Amino acid sequence: MGICKLLSASLYIASAFASTSYIIKYSTVPGYFLQDLNTTNATTFDYTTVNFGLINRTYTDGQTVDKYGTPLTQWQKFEAEVIRLQLAAGAGSKHTDYKVVFFGRHGEGYHNAAETFYGTPAWNCYWAELNGNSTTSWDDAKLTANGVKQAQVANAFWASRIALQKIRTPDTYFTSPLSRCLATANITFSGLSLPKKSKFVPLIKEYLREGISIHTCDRRSNKTYIAKTYPGWKIEPNFSEYDQIWNGVTSETNDAEDLRSKVALDDIFSSKSGLFVSVTSHSGEIGSLLRVLGHQAFSLNTGAIIPVLVKAEKLPGTPTTGSATWTQSPHCTAPPLSSISNGACVCPSSAAPVTSLLVTESPSVTPTVTFRPTGV
Ligand SMILES: *[C@@H]1O[C@H](CO)[C@@H](O)[C@H](O)[C@H]1NC(C)=O
Ligand SMILES: *[C@@H]1O[C@H](CO)[C@@H](O)[C@H](O)[C@H]1NC(C)=O
Ligand SMILES: *[C@@H]1O[C@H](CO)[C@@H](O)[C@H](O)[C@H]1NC(C)=O
Ligand SMILES: *[C@@H]1O[C@H](CO)[C@@H](O)[C@H](O)[C@H]1NC(C)=O
Ligand SMILES: *[C@@H]1O[C@H](CO)[C@@H](O)[C@H](O)[C@H]1NC(C)=O
Ligand SMILES: *[C@@H]1O[C@H](CO)[C@@H](O)[C@H](O)[C@H]1NC(C)=O
Ligand SMILES: *[C@@H]1O[C@H](CO)[C@@H](O)[C@H](O)[C@H]1NC(C)=O
Numbered sequence: 001m002g003i004c005k006l007l008s009a010s011l012y013i014a015s016a017f018a019s020t021s022y023i024i025k026y027s028t029v030p031g032y033f034l035q036d037l038n039t040t041n042a043t044t045f046d047y048t049t050v051n052f053g054l055i056n057r058t059y060t061d062g063q064t065v066d067k068y069g070t071p072l073t074q075w076q077k078f079e080a081e082v083i084r085l086q087l088a089a090g091a092g093s094k095h096t097d098y099k100v101v102f103f104g105r106h107g108e109g110y111h112n113a114a115e116t117f118y119g120t121p122a123w124n125c126y127w128a129e130l131n132g133n134s135t136t137s138w139d140d141a142k143l144t145a146n147g148v149k150q151a152q153v154a155n156a157f158w159a160s161r162i163a164l165q166k167i168r169t170p171d172t173y174f175t176s177p178l179s180r181c182l183a184t185a186n187i188t189f190s191g192l193s194l195p196k197k198s199k200f201v202p203l204i205k206e207y208l209r210e211g212i213s214i215h216t217c218d219r220r221s222n223k224t225y226i227a228k229t230y231p232g233w234k235i236e237p238n239f240s241e242y243d244q245i246w247n248g249v250t251s252e253t254n255d256a257e258d259l260r261s262k263v264a265l266d267d268i269f270s271s272k273s274g275l276f277v278s279v280t281s282h283s284g285e286i287g288s289l290l291r292v293l294g295h296q297a298f299s300l301n302t303g304a305i306i307p308v309l310v311k312a313e314k315l316p317g318t319p320t321t322g323s324a325t326w327t328q329s330p331h332c333t334a335p336p337l338s339s340i341s342n343g344a345c346v347c348p349s350s351a352a353p354v355t356s357l358l359v360t361e362s363p364s365v366t367p368t369v370t371f372r373p374t375g376v
Contacts, residue, residue, distance in 0.1 A: 023317040024266050028295045029085075029098075029309040031055075032078060035298050036308075042299045045306075048157045051165065052102075052307050054078055075165040082275060082309065097269055097312045102170060102278045103286045104154065104188065105300040106180040107147030111138040111217035112302060125345035126332045128215035129248070139216035140179045147180065150303025151187035157305075158192055169194050171274020173202035176209045176281045177220045177239070182230055184303070185280040198274065203234040207264035211284035212245055212252040214329045219246040236267075249328065254288065256324035261288040269312045 030036040034053040035045065047053060054074050059081050065071055072080075082098055089096035114136065115123040131139040143151065161167040169192065175185045182204070189200040204226065212218050220226075220243045227235060268277060281289070283300055290298060293310055300306065332347035 021316070021318060022314040023319055024269055025313045025315055026265065026293045027311050027313075028293050029311055032057075032081075032309055033307060035306045036296065038296060040298075042297075043301075045298075045301075045304070047305050048153065051075070052161070052305065054307075060084075073165040073167075075161065075167040079168045079276075085311075086275065095314050097314075098275070099269065099273070099310050099312070100276045100307050101268075101310055102276070102305055102307045103289065103300070104184065104278065104280045104305040105283055105286060105302060106143070106176075106178075106184040106280065107150035107187075107303040108144050109138070109141035109147055109180040109217065109302075110136050110144055111141040111215070112147075113144050114138050121345040122336050124215075124329075124331070125336050125347070126334070128213075128217065129331050131216050140219060140221050141217045142179050143183045147184070147302065148187065151184045154184075154188040154303060154305060155190065155192070158188065162193055168276050169198065170276045170278035171198045173200055173278045174205055174208060174268060174273075174280070175202045176285065177204045177206060177226060177235075178209055178218075178282070179221060181208075181280045181282065182226065182233075185278075186230065188280070189278075201232065201234060202278075202280070203236060204230075204239065205236050205264055205267065206239055206245070207260045207267075208279060208281045208285060209245075210282035211254075211257045211288065214248050214251055214331065216248070219243050219248070250326040251329050253325050253327060254291070256326055257285070257288045258292050259322040259324055261285065261292045262322075265289065265292055 028036065032055055034040045034050060034055060035042075040053075045053070051074060056074055059077050061080065061084070063072060063077070063080070066076075082100060086096075086098045089098065110132075111128070114127060114133075118127045127133070128138075131137055158167075158169070162169065173185065173189065175181050185202055189202075192200070194200060209220060210218050222243075223235065223239055223241045227233075268279075279286075279289070283302075286300055287297065290296075290308070293308065295308055298306060332345065334348050336345035337348050
């Protein structure tokens with residue numbers, strides 16, 4: 001008998017870009033969205049009933065109609081405000097960038113359904129380490145029918161915002177390489193009336209993937225498969241054929257995840273990604289991106305979307321190399337006997353917790369100890 005418990009092991013992440021000589025400092029600008037208020041309950045927040053959370057307010061320029069006398073929508077007024085903020089910071093400023101980032105969490109995947117089915121402790125201690133059970137697979141989990149529906153709701157909501165609010169759609173699109181995000185982004189942005197110069201052609205970025213645990217749902221598919229499934233989508237340079245990060249033995253800590261989330265954000269803010277940006281990712285990873293941005297914690301339900309107004313200041317300085325601890329996650333080698341209240345579980349006595357890989361890798365991966373930034 002044994003109890004799952006985290007052990008410590010150190011892996012290192014070399015942070016960011018030797019090629020630049022500035023450090024980007026992020027903050028979020030409150031006053032525009034409900035999701036920025038500590039009085040908003042993320043659990044009951046439904047972005048489709050509150051206009052993506054945009055607060056109904058007046059703006060300093062006081063403009064309420066366009067040049068033809070047509071009333072401006074809240075989203076049109078907000079877009080004008082963001083342009084005003086950027087102009088005030090300096091047009092084409094090398095120092096300050098504002099962006100509205102739409103963070104979308106993928107719809108429900110088979111791993112989400114399985115965690116509910118088995119209960120979280122048993123899921124974490126055993127089932128999540130397998131590729132699936134005899135009837136369902138959840139390695140690089142696909143969307144369930146409910147997950148597809150959630151993405152269709154997002155699609156319909158974007159269509160309604162375009163028609164009713166004349167919302168500015170994203171200038172660029174980024175997504176995690178995991179199947180559930182690729183499918184969610186695809187459904188969410190298909191068939192919309194988008195400007196010619198900002199069609200939906202997402203860039204797949206390694207560092208937008210979910211926080212890496214020993215669960216097989218956090219291991220991605222190979223590049224050939226991704227490219228074949230979504231022909232025409234962009235994949236960042238240096239995206240390896242096989243997953244070089246997931247190893248089934250050690251898990252990223254929040255600190256480790258935040259280091260690579262910063263690299264992903266720095267990529268996005270250092271490229272010509274425009275004023276409005278879409279990021280399709282995961283609950284854990286969006287949590288990490290929000291921490292790096294200095295936003296309050298805001299846990300998204302499956303399929304939910306929140307925009308955040310971000311201010312990025314480029315300060316003189318030399319980026320440093322970060323390091324952070326990864327942990328080992330002992331688990332059972334057979335279904336656990338019982339769950340205990342602190343979220344851990346009890347293995348059968350014949351199967352004390354181990355830290356070895358439960359699934360066979362083909363080809364086998366060697367745990368990566370250094371993260372090299374890509375795409376800058
Ligand atoms: C919420 O924010 C307000 C002002 O921003 C602050 O005064 C208050 O203490 C915060 N409340 C909580 C529970 O954090
Ligand atoms: C948020 O809403 C959920 C569901 O109604 C509730 O259980 C929870 O207590 C609420 N949280 C806060 C901080 O009010
Ligand atoms: C803003 O006002 C509109 C129309 O009155 C309403 O439908 C919407 O829910 C309001 N949004 C927020 C965030 O309060
Ligand atoms: C496999 O897991 C799924 C949950 O995703 C569950 O619905 C199904 O019943 C399980 N199959 C078996 C044979 O237990
Ligand atoms: C992407 O979305 C379109 C439109 O919904 C659909 O026809 C297509 O099959 C999707 N591609 C994949 C790989 O699911
Ligand atoms: C890539 O993954 C796909 C789907 O899992 C698999 O069928 C294919 O054999 C893999 N290709 C390579 C080169 O490993
Ligand atoms: C890709 O990796 C190679 C080898 O480390 C490096 O020389 C190159 O600059 C990288 N390219 C990009 C776009 O990151």
